[in-house]
Amino acid sequence: xxxxxxxxxxxxxxxxxxxxxxxxxxxxxxxxxxxxxxxxxxxxxxxxxxxxxxxxxxxxxxxxxxxxxxxxxxxxxxxxxxxxxxxxxxxxxxxxxxxxxxxxxxxxxxxxxxxxxxxxxxxxxxxxxxxxxxxxxxxxxxxxxxxxxxxxxxxxxxxxxxxxxxxxxxxxxxxxxxxxxxxxxxxxxxxxxxxxxxxxxxxxxxxxxxxxxxxxxxxxxxxxxxxxxxxxxxxxxxxxxxxx
Amino acid sequence: xxxxxxxxxxxxxxxxxxxxxxxxxxxxxxxxxxxxxxxxxxxxxxxxxxxxxxxxxxxxxxxxxxxxxxxxxxxxxxxxxxxxxxxxxxxxxxxxxxxxxxxxxxxxxxxxxxxxxxxxxxxxxxxxxxxxxxxxxxxxxxxxxxxxxxxxxxxxxxxxxxxxxxxxxxxxxxxxxxxxxxxxxxxxxxxxxxxxxxxxxxxxxxxxxxxxxxxxxxxxxxxxxxxxxxxxxxxxxxxxxxxxxxxxxxxxxxxxxxxxxxxxxxxxxxxxxxxxxxxxxxxxxxxxxxxxxxxxxxxxxxxxxxxxxxxxxxxxxxxxxxxxxxxxxxxxxxxxxxxxxxxxxxxxxxxxxxxxxxxxxxxxxxxxxxxxxxxxxxxxxxxxxxxxxxxxxxxxxxxxxxxxxxxxxxxxxxxxxxxxxxxxxxxxxxxxxxxxxxxxxxxxxxxxxxxxxxxxxxxxxxxxxxxxxxxxxxxxxxxxxxxxxxxxxxxxxxxxxxxxxxxxxxxxxxxxxxxx
Numbered sequence: 001x002x003x004x005x006x007x008x009x010x011x012x013x014x015x016x017x018x019x020x021x022x023x024x025x026x027x028x029x030x031x032x033x034x035x036x037x038x039x040x041x042x043x044x045x046x047x048x049x050x051x052x053x054x055x056x057x058x059x060x061x062x063x064x065x066x067x068x069x070x071x072x073x074x075x076x077x078x079x080x081x082x083x084x085x086x087x088x089x090x091x092x093x094x095x096x097x098x099x100x101x102x103x104x105x106x107x108x109x110x111x112x113x114x115x116x117x118x119x120x121x122x123x124x125x126x127x128x129x130x131x132x133x134x135x136x137x138x139x140x141x142x143x144x145x146x147x148x149x150x151x152x153x154x155x156x157x158x159x160x161x162x163x164x165x166x167x168x169x170x171x172x173x174x175x176x177x178x179x180x181x182x183x184x185x186x187x188x189x190x191x192x193x194x195x196x197x198x199x200x201x202x203x204x205x206x207x208x209x210x211x212x213x214x215x216x217x218x219x220x221x222x223x224x225x226x227x228x229x230x231x232x233x234x235x236x237x238x239x240x241x242x243x244x
Numbered sequence: 245x246x247x248x249x250x251x252x253x254x255x256x257x258x259x260x261x262x263x264x265x266x267x268x269x270x271x272x273x274x275x276x277x278x279x280x281x282x283x284x285x286x287x288x289x290x291x292x293x294x295x296x297x298x299x300x301x302x303x304x305x306x307x308x309x310x311x312x313x314x315x316x317x318x319x320x321x322x323x324x325x326x327x328x329x330x331x332x333x334x335x336x337x338x339x340x341x342x343x344x345x346x347x348x349x350x351x352x353x354x355x356x357x358x359x360x361x362x363x364x365x366x367x368x369x370x371x372x373x374x375x376x377x378x379x380x381x382x383x384x385x386x387x388x389x390x391x392x393x394x395x396x397x398x399x400x401x402x403x404x405x406x407x408x409x410x411x412x413x414x415x416x417x418x419x420x421x422x423x424x425x426x427x428x429x430x431x432x433x434x435x436x437x438x439x440x441x442x443x444x445x446x447x448x449x450x451x452x453x454x455x456x457x458x459x460x461x462x463x464x465x466x467x468x469x470x471x472x473x474x475x476x477x478x479x480x481x482x483x484x485x486x487x488x489x490x491x492x493x494x495x496x497x498x499x500x501x502x503x504x505x506x507x508x509x510x511x512x513x514x515x516x517x518x519x520x521x522x523x524x525x526x527x528x529x530x531x532x533x534x535x536x537x538x539x540x541x542x543x544x545x546x547x548x549x550x551x552x553x554x555x556x557x558x559x560x561x562x563x564x565x566x567x568x569x570x571x572x573x574x575x576x577x578x579x580x581x582x583x584x585x586x587x588x589x590x591x592x593x594x595x596x597x598x599x600x601x602x603x604x605x606x607x608x609x610x611x612x613x614x615x616x617x618x619x620x621x622x623x624x625x626x627x628x629x630x631x632x633x634x635x636x637x638x639x640x641x642x643x644x645x646x647x648x649x650x651x652x653x654x655x656x657x658x659x660x661x662x663x664x665x666x667x668x669x670x671x672x673x674x675x676x677x678x679x680x681x682x683x684x685x686x687x688x689x690x691x692x693x694x695x696x697x698x699x700x701x702x703x704x705x706x707x708x709x710x711x712x713x714x715x716x717x718x719x720x721x722x723x724x725x726x727x728x729x730x731x732x733x734x735x736x737x738x739x740x741x742x743x744x745x746x747x748x749x750x751x752x753x754x755x756x757x758x759x760x
Contacts, residue, residue, distance in 0.1 A: 068669050068670075071667060072668070072669030073669075078663070081660075082660050084661050084678075084679060085661060085683070086683060087759065088759070129759055144668075
């Protein structure tokens with residue numbers, strides 16, 4: 001069991017948020033811009049330091065861990081990929097194993113590339129500029145997973161892609177979770193994506209969690225009017241009515 | 245190897261000087277000063293002294309600062325300049341009184357010594373075209389005051405600014421020109437001849453007054469002080485070498501106005517080389533008898549055209565040209581490498597100390613705005629003249645573009661990549677070294693390139709403090725009004741700048757990381 005909790009600071013980007021994520025579970029943080037979902041995500045690898053409250057990973061307070069060391073053990077996928085433009089695909093994916101001085105860094109990078117569908121190694125020596133948006137995002141995913149982290153944080157990983165590519169990558173991500181179990185926290189503004197990928201969904205609004213539950217619970221018994229409107233707008237009810 | 249050379253020179257300059265070194269004979273940057281300098285040098289050599297020549301030092305401030313600090317040993321100076329420009333004494337005096345005054349005061353205040361005057365006076369000669377003089381019936385400066393409001397003056401900046409120059413003259417005669425333009429010494433005669441201006445400040449012994457057939461107006465109120473020429477000697481030479489003083493004194497009282505005007509004409513009008521003019525002069529005075537008949541006449545033909553003179557300097561003297569180019573390249577590259585070694589780490593440190601960054605970057609920018617000649621003049625008391633102060637000045641001028649580009653380059657390096665580095669567990673140092681620095685490399689290199697091109701241009705100023713390089717023919721050419729000679733320095737300098745820009749452009753592409 002993992003237990004994460006933060007509570008309000010002076011600016012109250014987040015206020016009284018309590019969130020527990022089980023090992024191997026995927027929780028989606030859904031909400032509009034400014035709802036605090038990315039801030040909450042960044043508390044987990046200490047890119048944001050809460051003014052009050054605690055964040056525990058495996059019952060250890062993250063503030064007890066050196067921040068740089070912590071980040072090397074938590075996978076992270078940035079919204080726009082965030083690949084190093086001057087590094088090859090191989091070097092990008094090998095970044096975290098290299099930082100951790102892993103003796104088998106090359107193997108780890110190769111495995112991760114296989115995991116995201118680049119088994120044939122044709123992309124190893126390319127630079128990010130030479131890849132499509134979807135390919136870049138696959139590489140970013142491989143980079144986050146290369147060092148076998150137990151926890152992975154994803155910040156709108158598929159946000160900037162066209163609908164078909166996004167769907168492909170969502171499918172890939174679901175496949176990866178089956179092969180390599182990992183606790184995942186996924187930030188998205190897309191409730192449809194959330195219900196497709198996550199075990200549970202936390203709907204956030206103005207720094208608070210409005211409703212947390214399984215996709216089915218969110219669809220069928222939205223806790224507040226806001227959640228209901230969100231479900232309505234995403235067209236999830238209709239899909240359900242259509243027999244999904 | 246250039247660095248060791250520079251350091252070795254630094255030591256020579258810094259150590260107290262035992263008299264085993266050659267006597268350094270210098271001049272200010274105009275023809276007459278060159279001739280006298282060369283005469284001093286040849287006379288000393290003929291009497292068995294070793295001599296080092298440093299002609300064409302910046303101006304009064306630079307030459308005198310160098311002399312006072314023993315960076316040079318002797319140069320020709322004028323009593324009026326010593327009185328007004330150095331002592332700031334405006335009391336009206338006879339030539340003898342003026343000499344007594346400077347001789348006493350210079351010895352007391354600076355330890356420098358005036359040898360007895362050479363025998364001629366070279367005062368300001370306010371001149372107009374012959375045709376202007378006839379049209380307005382001008383003979384004296386009082387006559388000029390009548391018609392000045394319809395005339396345009398073209399004077400050296402020095403003359404316009406000095407209290408004993410134009411402002412004092414205007415007050416004394418009630419002069420009021422229609423327009424006053426600052427002109428470089430070398431171009432004012434041509435500007436006058438071409439009719440761009442109507443009145444200039446010439447020197448009474450100038451060869452060019454005869455060349456352009458100008459009318460010199462009489463100073464009927466005796467505004468200008470006496471400008472007797474004499475050898476001015478450094479404290480160290482005055483104290484340590486009475487024999488050298490005796491040799492230099494052989495020239496005292498030997499050169500009169502007519503004679504000096506003749507030497508100047510040979511140099512400035514006939515285009516005879518300085519060493520030839522000086523040798524002939526010493527021969528005429530019976531001080532040095534040329535053993536091998538006439539000396540190798542470098543250029544004893546009548547004044548060459550600009551083209552001929554340019555060809556002479558670049559083809560016949562190609563060895564000297566190559567040497568100057570190499571020296572120019574040495575000055576530029578040593579100062580640039582040192583600047584890069586300091587400025588790049590400095591720029592990187594600033595990225596980690598953002599609060600201090602802008603003020604400090606701007607401070608290096610302010611250094612950039614100090615005029616070259618002023619910076620060189622400041623440094624003479626500390627560093628003397630020659631290579632070391634030139635390198636220091638060029639170093640100072642190279643800092644800003646490199647610091648600015650390094651700091652901005654690493655600060656503005658792809659923020660997405662920088663964030664990703666942090667988020668995945670790179671330390672700040674790793675982000676700097678592996679992300680910011682490689683991404684900023686082309687920007688940093690562009691800064692180095694800018695500094696290099698500026699440096700090639702600025703290094704021509706090094707000639708004003710005797711550091712050589714391609715500025716040498718420019719300074720000499722300006723002094724002798726020899727366009728071909730000026731071009732023989734300016735054109736190679738421009739080509740060198742293009743070449744350096746091109747070469748560093750290749751470096752800039754080479755450091756651009758693949759994938760960008």
